[in-house]
Amino acid sequence: MCNFGGSVLASRLVGSLAPPNRPDTIWFPGLFPPDFLLSFPAFVSITEEIQKRRTFAIISHPDAGKTTLTEKLLLYGGAVQLAGSVTARKNQRATTSDWMELEKKRGISISSTVLQFDYNGYRLNLLDTPGHKDFSEDTYRVLTAVDSVVMVIDSAKGIEPQTRKLFEVCRQRGVPIFTFMNKCDRPMKDPLALLDELERVLGIGAFPVNWPIGNGFEFQGVYDRQTKLMHLFERTVGGQYRAPVEVGGLNDPAVRGRLDDETFRRTVEELEMLEHAGHDWDDAAVLTEKTTPVFFGSASNNFGVQLLLDGFLKHSPAPKSRVMGGIEIAPENPAFSGFIFKIQANMDPKHRDRIAFVRVCSGKFERDMTVHHSRSEKKVRLSSSHKLFGNERETVDEAYPGDVIGLVGHDSFGIGDTLTTDPKILYKEIPRFTPEAFSYLHNPNTAKFKQFRQGLEQLLQEGVIQALYLRHSAIKVPLLAAVGPLQFEVVQFRLESEYGAVSRLESTPWTVVRWLPVDMKEDDLDALSLPTGCRIAYDVGKNPVVLFPNEWSADYFTKTNARAPLSALPVQTVRD
Numbered sequence: 337m338c339n340f341g342g343s344v345l346a347s348r349l350v351g352s353l354a355p356p357n358r359p360d361t362i363w364f365p366g367l368f369p370p371d372f373l374l375s376f377p378a379f380v381s382i383t384e385e386i387q388k389r390r391t392f393a394i395i396s397h398p399d400a401g402k403t404t405l406t407e408k409l410l411l412y413g414g415a416v417q418l419a420g421s422v423t424a425r426k427n428q429r430a431t432t433s434d435w436m437e438l439e440k441k442r443g444i445s446i447s448s449t450v451l452q453f454d455y456n457g458y459r460l461n462l463l464d465t466p467g468h469k470d471f472s473e474d475t476y477r478v479l480t481a482v483d484s485v486v487m488v489i490d491s492a493k494g495i496e497p498q499t500r501k502l503f504e505v506c507r508q509r510g511v512p513i514f515t516f517m518n519k520c521d522r523p524m525k526d527p528l529a530l531l532d533e534l535e536r537v538l539g540i541g542a543f544p545v546n547w548p549i550g551n552g553f554e555f556q557g558v559y560d561r562q563t564k565l566m567h568l569f570e571r572t573v574g575g576q577y578r579a580p581v582e583v584g585g586l587n588d589p590a591v592r593g594r595l596d597d598e599t600f601r602r603t604v605e606e607l608e609m610l611e612h613a614g615h616d617w618d619d620a621a622v623l624t625e626k627t628t629p630v631f632f633g634s635a636s637n638n639f640g641v642q643l644l645l646d647g648f649l650k651h652s653p654a655p656k657s658r659v660m661g662g663i664e665i666a667p668e669n670p671a672f673s674g675f676i677f678k679i680q681a682n683m684d685p686k687h688r689d690r691i692a693f694v695r696v697c698s699g700k701f702e703r704d705m706t707v708h709h710s711r712s713e714k715k716v717r718l719s720s721s722h723k724l725f726g727n728e729r730e731t732v733d734e735a736y737p738g739d740v741i742g743l744v745g746h747d748s749f750g751i752g753d754t755l756t757t758d759p760k761i762l763y764k765e766i767p768r769f770t771p772e773a774f775s776y777l778h779n780p781n782t783a784k785f786k787q788f789r790q791g792l793e794q795l796l797q798e799g800v801i802q803a804l805y806l807r808h809s810a811i812k813v814p815l816l817a818a819v820g821p822l823q824f825e826v827v828q829f830r831l832e833s834e835y836g837a838v839s840r841l842e843s844t845p846w847t848v849v850r851w852l853p854v855d856m857k858e859d860d861l862d863a864l865s866l867p868t869g870c871r872i873a874y875d876v877g878k879n880p881v882v883l884f885p886n887e888w889s890a891d892y893f894t895k896t897n898a899r900a901p902l903s904a905l906p907v908q909t910v911r912d
């Protein structure tokens with residue numbers, strides 16, 4: 337018996353639809369009132385552009401249906417005419433989002449994908465993320481670049497562990513969360529129990545924007561609680577096209593006639609319960625992550641996708657200020673600024689180049705502009721800029737806060753770098769992860785040494801994996817360090833398919849890495865007392881680390897080397 341009731345009711349109502357959110361702050365807070373600023377045409381245009389932007393990620397535990405939903409949002413958003421399928425059979429399109437060779441082969445997402453398109457007066461920057469925990473570094477980086485998320489839940493399974501972790505990250509970052517209860521076409525949990533789970537497990541109020549009609553094979557559509565209309569859908573073959581839909585009130589005979597008495601009675605009863613228990617919709621509660629609006633549906637059957645898309649756009653936030661070292665940078669700030677949250681090479685086999693993904697945070701981006709690059713502290717001209725749609729790209733001449741653009745041709749760009757016309761702005765958004773899996777990577781074919789080295793260097797720059805170099809080691813085989821072992825597989829696959837270099841993995845005895853203080857000299861390292869089976873190594877920034885076979889030996893090291901405190905992450909990335 338679920339105890340949905342009072343707690344769900346804690347969430348307040350989503351009543352009339354608010355206009356797009358106004359930014360909390362402007363530049364020089366307090367100096368000029370917004371109305372004064374709006375009297376300047378340039379300001380009006382940038383403000384309008386910002387208010388049109390919706391930049392969001394789709395997140396969840398593996399297999400909940402993120403990529404399927406992404407594809408259907410593209411279909412309903414008019415960005416593709418025919419939706420692809422994750423498990424594409426012959427003659428069927430594969431998804432736009434899972435474009436990598438290995439993704440198509442395995443049917444899972446390995447890398448996040450950016451899809452920019454226009455719909456209904458909005459410009460959407462949608463980021464599909466991989467659910468598998470081994471790729472969570474990529475997903476977490478994406479979360480730094482978005483203003484809201486759609487959390488997908490498999491309605492038969494409820495909240496799974498990876499969803500819970502990602503939810504926590506969104507909470508910490510203050511990212512509003514919209515929920516899509518997917519796969520209602522399969523025997524699902526009681527919808528009231530699902531809402532209860534959101535409240536109990538995640539501690540967030542749940543406001544059902546719509547409600548499922550029928551369940552599993554009998555799932556027919558959803559009831560929109562705001563318009564009080566039923567949307568009953570028909571399945572289409574493979575879900576490639578929009579699902580035909582019939583819309584009507586609860587007592588509309590045409591619609592009512594499609595439901596059996598039992599389904600109708602249960603739906604009415606549940607809706608009444610919700611009404612009695614319910615509160616008013618409150619946009620502020622959504623924007624402050626106290627409440628998540630919940631939409632039910634089935635991505636593969638296209639049920640409820642349009643309602644999710646429209647509901648999300650109405651209530652989700654436009655880009656807002658970012659806080660950097662205690663200072664707020666408003667999106668309307670006249671200085672252009674953005675940061676690189678992802679790098680990906682070889683997206684297009686025709687070009688074989690590397691794209692740096694930039695989230696624009698303030699000001700206007702113009703192609704050919706010269707900006708300050710934080711890592712090199714040099715001025716760089718940004719002449720090759722693109723809008724991105726999966727692995728397709730198109731030159732873009734201007735971009736506004738919220739947009740994700742791809743920059744090509746800058747080898748010095750790294751993940752986390754800031755690009756800005758105001759060198760005082762420096763974003764420090766990118767989270768780092770502690771590797772937990774370690775493996776040597778051999779090149780068995782000496783004739784391919786160049787390809788092997790180039791490929792590996794490129795993948796390291798992308799942040800697909802980290803590399804460590806053992807101290808006092810005669811063998812110069814790279815030691816790869818990953819959050820999870822699937823990353824090794826990706827490196828091997830990409831080395832072979834993109835660089836023609838076959839590789840071989842060799843396991844190692846280590847499972848734990850800890851960073852030493854960055855200022856330790858070689859003599860200090862010699863003086864350390866290392867437990868058996870441990871080794872000192874350096875990361876790519878030449879920071880010293882210790883590799884341990886287990887947590888126990890790391891604890892022992894801490895006790896016996898009081899002057900060398902360990903940390904799970906490097907304090908600085910570059911030693912000097």
Ligand SMILES: Nc1nc2c(ncn2[C@@H]2O[C@H](COP(=O)(O)OP(=O)(O)OP(=O)(O)O)[C@@H](O)[C@H]2O)c(=O)[nH]1
Pocket residue numbers: 396397398399400401402403404405422423443444445446465466467468518519520521522633634635636637
């Ligand atoms: N029955 C049913 N199956 C669905 C639905 N949506 C997605 N699926 C299936 O669920 C499986 C996983 O879908 P994906 O979209 O790849 O899931 P994902 O969340 O992107 O997975 P990762 O990116 O690998 O974490 C596929 O076989 C889909 O066809 C749905 O509404 N109903």
Ligand SMILES: [Mg+2]
Pocket residue numbers: 402403404434444445464465466467
């Ligand atoms: Mg996916």
